[in-house]
Amino acid sequence: MSGVRAAKKEETRRAILKAAVELFGEKGFEGTSIEDLARAAGVGKGTVYGYFQxxxxxxxxxxxxxxxxxxxxxxxxxxxxxxxxxxxxxxxxxxxxxxxxxxxxxxxxxxxxxxxxxxxxxxxxxxxxxxxxxxxxxxxxxxxxxxxxxxxxxxxxxxxxxxxxxxxxxxxxxxxxxxxxxxxxxxxxxxxxxxxxxxxxxxxxxx
Amino acid sequence: MSGVRAAKKEETRRAILKAAVELFGEKGFEGTSIEDLARAAGVGKGTVYGYFQxxxxxxxxxxxxxxxxxxxxxxxxxxxxxxxxxxxxxxxxxxxxxxxxxxxxxxxxxxxxxxxxxxxxxxxxxxxxxxxxxxxxxxxxxxxxxxxxxxxxxxxxxxxxxxxxxxxxxxxxxxxxxxxxxxxxxxxxxxxxxxxxxxxxxxxxxx
DNA sequence: TCCCAAAGTCGACCGCGGTCGAGATTTGCG
DNA sequence: CGCAAATCTCGACCGCGGTCGACTTTGGGA
CATH class of the missing domain: 1.10.357.10 (Tetracycline Repressor, domain 2)
Known part of the structure; x- marks a missing residue:
């Protein structure tokens, strides 16, 4: 099943974006660190860069x-x-x-x-x-x-x-x-x- | 003589700016670090922030x-x-x-x-x-x-x-x-x- | 002249964005 | 199922901009 991985990827991407909506809205762009986003999305910092450049x-x-x-x-x-x-x-x-x-x-x-x-x-x-x-x-x-x-x-x-x-x-x-x-x-x-x-x-x- | 200090300040400021002209032109803005500027101007990194915010x-x-x-x-x-x-x-x-x-x-x-x-x-x-x-x-x-x-x-x-x-x-x-x-x-x-x-x-x- | 408060200097230090390679996980194939 | 290749995950790590407090230099009044 190649779909498992793909689904998970999409899920993680959404999780990061959801974290971004919350944290950017709350603490602003510069006030939110990548680590904040990663933690809120339940992934490691480096993983974020697999989804966004x-x-x-x-x-x-x-x-x-x-x-x-x-x-x-x-x-x-x-x-x-x-x-x-x-x-x-x-x-x-x-x-x-x-x-x-x-x-x-x-x-x-x-x-x-x-x-x-x-x-x-x-x-x-x-x-x-x-x-x-x-x-x-x-x-x-x-x-x-x-x-x-x-x-x-x-x-x-x-x-x-x-x-x-x-x-x-x-x-x-x-x-x-x-x-x-x-x-x-x-x-x-x-x-x-x-x-x-x-x-x-x-x-x-x-x- | 209060002028001594003032003159030195101006001199340092100019030195930093001169370093900026050279290094920004050479390596670009993002490619030039504050430490680069400080070194080229012959001052410590912290000193730069006494002249520019x-x-x-x-x-x-x-x-x-x-x-x-x-x-x-x-x-x-x-x-x-x-x-x-x-x-x-x-x-x-x-x-x-x-x-x-x-x-x-x-x-x-x-x-x-x-x-x-x-x-x-x-x-x-x-x-x-x-x-x-x-x-x-x-x-x-x-x-x-x-x-x-x-x-x-x-x-x-x-x-x-x-x-x-x-x-x-x-x-x-x-x-x-x-x-x-x-x-x-x-x-x-x-x-x-x-x-x-x-x-x-x-x-x-x-x- | 001496002395000390004020001004200036400095680099260790912090948190950040971004990188990297070691390790974990999934996939496709025999 | 077994297993190797491909993919994904992660946090230690790097260099950066900027801060801070310990240290040095300066200058004017006694």
Whole structure:
């Protein structure tokens, strides 16, 4: 039976992840040691590394599970008939509130997602993709309703809006804005800028 | 003479920083240990912590020195009469090429600048400020020449363009774009989007 | 000049993330 | 079933960043 070993492997993996959910939530990422996780999962320290390449990979796996909740919360609040800008704000602010619920957790996540180490690039790209996809869907609907310019590269447009979310997070972590409310005000203005354009009127008529 | 001690302190600080410039450049940030720095600077390991709070602070001090070169290189290439978009491209691409010259160095820097730990927030804000200032100056000139909309909040506009630079770096580190040339193409398009606006024409005329 | 409090120096030490090879366990085959 | 090869488990071990308290140096007032 080759299934015995495989089942056990999966079981152990889940045990480690469960320990991660508990301990990361309780003591934070940096406050939780690999040995803590191993002990809680009932395995030896070295065994952990048979399931995850490094601590970051555990974190990202943890995030993938957690982020589901954020998207679930989003599904409740989102209104696919609302104006484009409002839909984006709902998406971004829901994610913002969730991600910054624990400051350290959010910082680590956004660092990994925006500027991953090569080792973690694949995992973090998966997470990135979920965000970009969510933005892309909103833009798709917006485009069909004529809220977006014709002829805009949809991917780059997606990236554009996503970048404004990133910089909002950056402002939060750099101390330019302290509360979710302030972030909301700034982010809305940034999105408005993106939609209306920053160049003088003459520039547009040339296009 | 209280100056003797102060002079020695400054001398030691410089020695550590000099060691950092050499060793970080040679073996990278993570490849250089505090003990390496201490030995190269001719002091004990513990002494280093009398001059810098942690390894990151050494890194940021190192960056402040290094970034001067990047801005110096920029001064040569920049043309304050060129179109706004070209000036921004020159700024961003000069910085991009410099910062990503060593991949790990650039990743660490941009992580610290965009999403700093509270301990390093002040230092990283100094660096941020230099970038924002540089962008702000370009926008100032652009605004005076009528290349920018009237009534735009200048700071938020600065942040907007800066965010597109950040996301370009993010794309590079996430593996969406591999070379400086590809980054240049994408970034230029993003800037163009920002200037012309992403919303449909009707949105603009309402404004 | 002497003396002692204050400031500075140092490396042993701690807990961490990650490695490694010895030993235990499972698997597939005759 | 027997047994060897393949796989998995584990904690001692390494080097790291950072701390700490014992030790040395400095400087100004009596």
């Amino acid at each position: 490094d601590k970051n990979e555990i974190f990202l796996a943890f995030c993938e599970e957690e982020i589901d909740y954020a998207f679930a919360a989003l599904a409740e609040r989102s209104d696919s008939d609302a104006p484009l800008l409002e839909q984006l704000m709902t998406l971004f602010m829901t994610q913002f509130r969730y991600v910054t619920e624990n400051r350290e957790f959010g910082r680590h996540l956004v660092r990994e997602m925006a500027f991953p180490r090569p080792v973690d690039a694949h995992k973090s790209k998966d997470l990135d993709a979920r965000y970009l996809e969510a933005v892309g869907e909103i833009l798709d609907r917006g485009k069909k309703r004529g809220e977006l310019r014709e002829g805009c590269d949809l991917f780059l447009t997606t990236v554009h809006f996503y970048s404004l979310y990133l910089v909002a997070l950056s402002g939060f972590y750099s101390g330019y804005v302290d509360t979710a409310e302030e972030v909301e005000v700034s982010l809305r203005e940034l999105l408005r800028q993106a939609l209306e354009g920053l160049g003088a009127q003459s520039v547009r008529s040339e296009a | 942690d390894k990151n602070e050494i890194f940021l001090a190192f960056c402040e020195e290094e970034i001067d070169y990047a801005f110096a290189a920029l001064a040569e290439r920049s043309d304050s009469d060129a179109p706004l978009l070209e000036q921004l491209m020159t700024l961003f691409m000069t910085q991009f090429r410099y910062v990503t010259e060593n991949r790990e160095f650039g990743r660490h820097l941009v992580r610290e600048m965009a999403f700093p730990r509270p301990v390093d927030a002040h230092k990283s804000k100094d660096l941020d400020a230099r970038y924002l200032e540089a962008v702000g100056e370009i926008l100032d000139r652009g605004k005076k020449r009528g290349e920018l909309r009237e009534g735009c909040d200048l700071f938020l506009t600065t942040v907007h363009f800066y965010s597109l630079y950040l996301v370009a770096l993010s794309g590079f580190y996430s593996g969406y774009v591999d070379t400086a040339e590809e980054v240049e193409v994408s970034l230029r398009e993003l800037l163009r989007q920002a200037l012309e606006g992403l919303g449909a024409q009707s949105v603009r005329s309402e404004a």
